[in-house]
Amino acid sequence: CSTQSSKMVMARKYVLVNYFVNEAKPTDLKLVEVELPSLQNGEYLVEAEYLSVDPYMRPYVRELPLGVTMIGTQVAKIVESKNPAFPVGKRIVGNLGWRTHTIIDPKISDQFFKQNPYLLPDIDDLPPSLGLGMLGMPGNTAYFGLLEICKPKSGETIVISGAAGAVGSHVGQIAKILGLNVIGICGSDEKCKWLTEEMGFDFAINYKTVPVSARLREVAPQGVDCYFDNVGGDIAGTVMYQMNLYGRVAVCGSISSYDAKSLPKCTILQPAILLNQLKVEGFIVKRWLDRWNEGIMQNLRWIREGKLRYRETVTKGFENMFDAFIGMMRGENIGKAIVQI
Ligand code: NDP
Known part of the structure; x- marks a missing residue:
């Protein structure tokens, strides 16, 4: 187990304050900052590197209670850990929502997708953001x-x-x-x-x-x-x-x-x-959660063989999450729409 620091960590996150009516409005979400507690045994802390904006967010928002963190998947780096299975420096793919920092208890799956965060497979020189697209x-x-x-x-x-x-x-x-x-x-x-x-x-x-x-x-x-x-x-x-x-x-x-x-x-x-x-x-x-890795590994093989090509439309900056989401809904993306923090 490694613990890197015990300094105070602030997380920024988008909270749902209004249900979307027709096209979502920036005021439907509120950017807030919260202080995270220190890690308990078994937990680890991640910092988001790439966040996904996806069409499902639009209809599924209706099923969320107001006040919760906006749903979404991210590729994040483990920056502090009290869990040997999730060491510092590795990356995970997790349905953690629109937030910059998260403490994860691996025993608890997310409420919405019922999927536990998992380690991004070893993809060498390929961009980690593929964990939100072709390899996700x-x-x-x-x-x-x-x-x-x-x-x-x-x-x-x-x-x-x-x-x-x-x-x-x-x-x-x-x-x-x-x-x-x-x-x-x-x-x-x-x-x-x-x-x-x-x-x-x-x-x-x-x-x-x-x-x-x-x-x-x-x-x-x-x-x-x-x-x-x-x-x-x-x-x-x-x-x-x-x-x-x-x-x-x-x-x-x-x-x-x-x-x-x-x-x-x-x-x-x-x-x-x-x-x-x-x-x-x-x-x-989600029907194929039990075969998740099969899909990822086959797509990875095809990418390595040069049979699958990927393209991403990248928006930079956590503060631009909303614009990236609306842009994707309006068709401004080619390939996968992602946000790089
Ligand atoms: P995309 O990357 O395809 O982005 C959304 C695209 O939808 C836009 O770029 C736009 O492209 C197109 N679009 C927007 N409005 C309209 C419209 N009125 N009529 C036709 N096309 C429109 O998103 P994804 O690849 O992530 O998702 C594609 C679809 O797959 C979505 O419907 C999503 O909900 C669904 N999905 C379903 C899953 C499942 O488990 N069933 C899982 C993941 C995605 P254009 O310029 O061509 O209009």
Whole structure:
């Protein structure tokens, strides 16, 4: 066990003071400072290096009581320890919320995800922030969601919405590894260019400027076998009406309605599901907590083999957490949105 210091540590954290109405406002969160107590045996203290901003924060905030620390995952360095399994200098990935310093009792899992902080695997020269993206929750969402729900087969055609984000760009690359024809839908020409020129997608459609239904018919006349849905709404309806018999839909996210006051009107999906005998399944990545390491290790192997490429949109400074979150919700990120402290 090593204890580095016993000096007073102040933690900064964002506390939820109002529920978000439509788009979140900076005044919905309050930045506060608290003094941390000294460590008890078995505990360790971490200092955040990278924090994640993710779409799930928007809908899940409703389930939090006001006054709690805003939820979120971080990669943090162990700076003081009274636990030999978590030595000073190692990094952990933990659902510790939007805060700079945290005392962790490894016996207690977080209230929201029910997952204990874990040591970041040894990734040598790769950026530790990958523990929030390709080598963390979004990476496992792509890996398990695609393999277990879409059950893709070589030669099939997959459509991915939210394609230039953390999960979507990862799903498309795994689908290419598996030999699929990959079509992405995303919100800018710059994102489309990145997907087709750098990430190996066969086609990309800018849903903000191009009619998705007509363009999809052009680029996928053979029809769609798998749909990895990150956005829901009308894009989902459009894709599902162009699916083949026994197509599979992984409902991963529904970001188009996260900020909506009430559910928007959209296409009735039952005829598409019924006539083409589609399998439509929602999933939450926590379903595979018992296989968490499998996903991380496979994604790490693919990165090392040069088969998976990563990109991050990095905002600097803890004081800019809110702007990073809103920017991601508005589509300003390419790849994974993170904040570097
Ligand atoms: P992203 O990195 O994809 O960032 C969010 C993106 O959503 C934006 O960049 C924007 O890109 C797009 N977007 C925003 N508003 C809309 C809209 N109205 N219509 C279409 N696209 C929109 O985030 P993640 O990769 O982290 O998450 C992607 C999805 O996966 C989310 O829905 C999230 O909730 C879900 N998710 C689900 C998990 C699960 O366990 N089921 C786990 C992790 C994520 P653009 O410019 O293309 O509009």
